Amino acid sequence: MEEPLPEKPPEKETGRLEAFSDGVFAIAITLLVLELKVPDVANTGGSPLELGKALLKEWPSYVGLVTSFFTILIMWIHHHAILRNVCRTDAWLHFANGCLLLGITFVPYPTSVLASYLETPAAKMAAGFYAGTFVVIAIFFYLFIRAAFRRPLLSANASEEFIRNTFHSYVVGPPAYLLATLAAAVDARLSLGICTVLWIFWAATITKNTQS
Amino acid sequence: MEEPLPEKPPEKETGRLEAFSDGVFAIAITLLVLELKVPDVANTGGSPLELGKALLKEWPSYVGLVTSFFTILIMWIHHHAILRNVCRTDAWLHFANGCLLLGITFVPYPTSVLASYLETPAAKMAAGFYAGTFVVIAIFFYLFIRAAFRRPLLSANASEEFIRNTFHSYVVGPPAYLLATLAAAVDARLSLGICTVLWIFWAATITKNTQS
Amino acid sequence: MEEPLPEKPPEKETGRLEAFSDGVFAIAITLLVLELKVPDVANTGGSPLELGKALLKEWPSYVGLVTSFFTILIMWIHHHAILRNVCRTDAWLHFANGCLLLGITFVPYPTSVLASYLETPAAKMAAGFYAGTFVVIAIFFYLFIRAAFRRPLLSANASEEFIRNTFHSYVVGPPAYLLATLAAAVDARLSLGICTVLWIFWAATITKNTQS
Amino acid sequence: MEEPLPEKPPEKETGRLEAFSDGVFAIAITLLVLELKVPDVANTGGSPLELGKALLKEWPSYVGLVTSFFTILIMWIHHHAILRNVCRTDAWLHFANGCLLLGITFVPYPTSVLASYLETPAAKMAAGFYAGTFVVIAIFFYLFIRAAFRRPLLSANASEEFIRNTFHSYVVGPPAYLLATLAAAVDARLSLGICTVLWIFWAATITKNTQS
Numbered sequence: 001m002e003e004p005l006p007e008k009p010p011e012k013e014t015g016r017l018e019a020f021s022d023g024v025f026a027i028a029i030t031l032l033v034l035e036l037k038v039p040d041v042a043n044t045g046g047s048p049l050e051l052g053k054a055l056l057k058e059w060p061s062y063v064g065l066v067t068s069f070f071t072i073l074i075m076w077i078h079h080h081a082i083l084r085n086v087c088r089t090d091a092w093l094h095f096a097n098g099c100l101l102l103g104i105t106f107v108p109y110p111t112s113v114l115a116s117y118l119e120t121p122a123a124k125m126a127a128g129f130y131a132g133t134f135v136v137i138a139i140f141f142y143l144f145i146r147a148a149f150r151r152p153l154l155s156a157n158a159s160e161e162f163i164r165n166t167f168h169s170y171v172v173g174p175p176a177y178l179l180a181t182l183a184a185a186v187d188a189r190l191s192l193g194i195c196t197v198l199w200i201f202w203a204a205t206i207t208k209n210t211q212s
Numbered sequence: 213m214e215e216p217l218p219e220k221p222p223e224k225e226t227g228r229l230e231a232f233s234d235g236v237f238a239i240a241i242t243l244l245v246l247e248l249k250v251p252d253v254a255n256t257g258g259s260p261l262e263l264g265k266a267l268l269k270e271w272p273s274y275v276g277l278v279t280s281f282f283t284i285l286i287m288w289i290h291h292h293a294i295l296r297n298v299c300r301t302d303a304w305l306h307f308a309n310g311c312l313l314l315g316i317t318f319v320p321y322p323t324s325v326l327a328s329y330l331e332t333p334a335a336k337m338a339a340g341f342y343a344g345t346f347v348v349i350a351i352f353f354y355l356f357i358r359a360a361f362r363r364p365l366l367s368a369n370a371s372e373e374f375i376r377n378t379f380h381s382y383v384v385g386p387p388a389y390l391l392a393t394l395a396a397a398v399d400a401r402l403s404l405g406i407c408t409v410l411w412i413f414w415a416a417t418i419t420k421n422t423q424s
Numbered sequence: 425m426e427e428p429l430p431e432k433p434p435e436k437e438t439g440r441l442e443a444f445s446d447g448v449f450a451i452a453i454t455l456l457v458l459e460l461k462v463p464d465v466a467n468t469g470g471s472p473l474e475l476g477k478a479l480l481k482e483w484p485s486y487v488g489l490v491t492s493f494f495t496i497l498i499m500w501i502h503h504h505a506i507l508r509n510v511c512r513t514d515a516w517l518h519f520a521n522g523c524l525l526l527g528i529t530f531v532p533y534p535t536s537v538l539a540s541y542l543e544t545p546a547a548k549m550a551a552g553f554y555a556g557t558f559v560v561i562a563i564f565f566y567l568f569i570r571a572a573f574r575r576p577l578l579s580a581n582a583s584e585e586f587i588r589n590t591f592h593s594y595v596v597g598p599p600a601y602l603l604a605t606l607a608a609a610v611d612a613r614l615s616l617g618i619c620t621v622l623w624i625f626w627a628a629t630i631t632k633n634t635q636s
Numbered sequence: 637m638e639e640p641l642p643e644k645p646p647e648k649e650t651g652r653l654e655a656f657s658d659g660v661f662a663i664a665i666t667l668l669v670l671e672l673k674v675p676d677v678a679n680t681g682g683s684p685l686e687l688g689k690a691l692l693k694e695w696p697s698y699v700g701l702v703t704s705f706f707t708i709l710i711m712w713i714h715h716h717a718i719l720r721n722v723c724r725t726d727a728w729l730h731f732a733n734g735c736l737l738l739g740i741t742f743v744p745y746p747t748s749v750l751a752s753y754l755e756t757p758a759a760k761m762a763a764g765f766y767a768g769t770f771v772v773i774a775i776f777f778y779l780f781i782r783a784a785f786r787r788p789l790l791s792a793n794a795s796e797e798f799i800r801n802t803f804h805s806y807v808v809g810p811p812a813y814l815l816a817t818l819a820a821a822v823d824a825r826l827s828l829g830i831c832t833v834l835w836i837f838w839a840a841t842i843t844k845n846t847q848s
Binding site for chain 4: 019023027030034036038039041046048051066080203
Binding site for chain 3: 662663685687691705712713
């Protein structure tokens with residue numbers, strides 16, 4: 001929080017926005033574990049084998065945890081890469097970032113719902129609610145990019161190519177998650193599969209954007 | 213934590229106060245999601261439609277989450293803007309900041325109470341408890357501003373206009389939330405509506421204060 | 425994490441130890457709110473008055489929350505002030521700091537126990553467990569001070585007077601909390617009262633140490 | 637987040653990776669306390685003695701908490717020491733670090749399972765699940781080291797000796813925890829004992845690596 005030279009206050013502003021956002025991303029990603037419930041096998045004999053089976057039966061929780069974890073992680077990495085090109089903040093960027101963070105903090109909840117209902121008759125609704133949450137987050141992420149990549153906020157060494165690539169890869173977010181949401185009406189696992197493909201796709205765009 | 217020049221230790225002190233406060237704000241804002249409970253529709257058929265209805269019935273939780281989220285976020289942004297004008301800390305600022313943080317960490321609790329009772333006969337008390345919490349926080353915030361904006365702590369480039377504007381917009385905090393608390397005796401949703409108007413009002417003052 | 429000059433690596437090490445410790449302090453202090461349980465008044469009429477009474481009956485939780493909050497906050501401020509005099513870390517400081525952090529992360533648990541049993545016949549044991557936890561933490565804190573204030577780790581501008589004052593005020597920690605633990609055998613509230621007096625005492629030593 | 641000189645962007649990248657990882661480590665280590673449940677002695681008389689006995693009976697939770705706490709703490713210290721030798725990040729390091737963090741955030745869950753079942757007939761499975769989690773984490777940690785210690789990412793002042801020592805001490809991780817997992821088939825406490833020996837072993841390697 002030093003102010004090395006009075007000519008550079010903008011850097012500092014982005015710094016605290018990033019630090020706060022880092023905190024929210026880190027906490028949301030760690031709270032996912034609280035969705036996992038210790039199985040109760042006391043009433044089914046309680047043998048080691050019973051506990052083993054019960055832990056395996058928790059697999060929808062593990063799938064939900066891993067999918068949500070990497071989706072948030074990828075978004076954090078992009079968030080980070082995006083703000084490297086920005087040196088000023090304003091109220092509108094704060095608001096767009098706030099909406100995005102609201103979406104991120106919400107993720108543990110649909111993840112819990114998905115884990116609780118993936119093997120029940122209500123699986124389709126749970127998967128639709130899960131994918132639907134990411135439709136909203138993808139819209140917020142797109143708004144965040146639009147807010148961040150406005151001319152007066154960009155830093156001097158902002159990369160035009162990175163900005164173009166980011167817009168290209170994130171404009172597909174809302175429709176792609178909408179597809180996953182609609183797919184939930186057909187099959188819950190299909191919807192979850194699309195969500196998995198999507199974070200792998202964005203992970204790949206990181207590689208490309210970072211290396212170019 | 214570097215100490216670039218022995219002439220500037222004060223900057224560093226504020227830095228760690230800010231970092232710690234950022235952490236508390238970020239955690240409190242993220243813990244709000246833990247108030248959301250996965251609905252149990254196993255005993256009502258458990259169809260996708262039942263789950264969908266049950267998720268919709270959770271709307272008071274969503275409203276509470278969004279209201280508390282943005283109220284805390286706005287306070288964080290102001291907290292940040294205020295400390296940009298301060299370069300020294302002392303015991304009194306630490307204490308005032310501590311009281312404010314105590315209030316912030318408390319927010320998930322009244323939010324939970326509100327979400328649990330907004331659609332029950334006890335709604336008025338729940339809304340009053342929620343708004344009443346913000347009366348106390350608003351008083352702490354005002355004390356924090358008074359503690360921060362004392363002459364010996366201000367940094368050389370502190371903006372007189374910003375300080376005046378901040379006092380003007382925050383002195384209305386305690387009475388405004390008191391009004392929301394009293395309104396709860398009439399109608400719980402009216403009280404919650406006033407709380408919503410208030411964070412939008414302070415969001416607007418950010419814009420004004422940042423742009424001026 | 426910049427390395428501005430190769431002559432100053434020690435600063436950096438302390439920096440990350442502090443940042444990690446700040447995180448643990450901030451999270452532990454915020455998790456205290458999770459101990460508060462939303463009262464269930466559905467089966468007692470559920471009128472606003474019933475909810476109000478139920479919220480008031482939670483007062484032991486509020487007392488526990490406030491006491492633990494300020495005790496942790498004061499320890500964080502001292503932790504911070506202590507490390508300002510230190511510029512190197514080693515394995516022993518890491519270990520002593522780790523023990524202290526273990527104690528800090530544990531605090532929400534005895535706070536929960538205290539809040540659950542303060543108005544039951546088991547109150548004395550709950551208060552003894554609460555105060556006893558702080559005996560252990562006070563010992564860890566003293567070990568942490570001894571580890572931090574070794575000659576080779578001190579920074580060039582370390583204040584001899586601050587070091588002496590800190591030793592003086594913290595050597596009383598273990599016996600004082602032991603007294604509070606023993607007092608719990610007489611009366612739970614007496615024990616809790618001593619704990620409150622203690623954090624106010626250490627808060628006062630901050631003022632003195634900061635101003636000197 | 638200042639960019640002091642355009643020649644040094646790599647430092648900055650590692651900085652945010654470290655800050656985010658610090659956050660995840662700090663939160664995971666603090667969430668361990670949520671596994672502790674307040675004992676319910678209302679139905680067994682509720683005397684202070686009953687509460688005392690109930691708190692003592694929670695000892696498997698305390699053992700699990702301490703073991704997991706120090707295992708995570710030691711990994712954080714090593715994580716920190718490793719990244720001091722690295723000045724660039726790329727997609728592969730981000731991914732390896734992400735897998736490691738996924739493992740770290742998962743730890744509170746097997747800790748909970750272990751605490752719940754250590755004194756039941758299912759203890760062997762619980763201990764095997766606990767140690768098995770650390771097999772996976774040890775593999776991720778080894779991959780993380782391989783990703784971090786690639787030539788193009790190393791900083792100019794990276795220590796060849798430290799890198800060699802780190803590889804030597806961490807290559808034993810996966811087989812050692814595999815041994816602990818297999819030992820669980822014989823005796824749960826034997827398995828937990830091996831896990832304890834292991835974090836002490838790695839704590840000792842810190843001392844050696846730091847002092848050399």
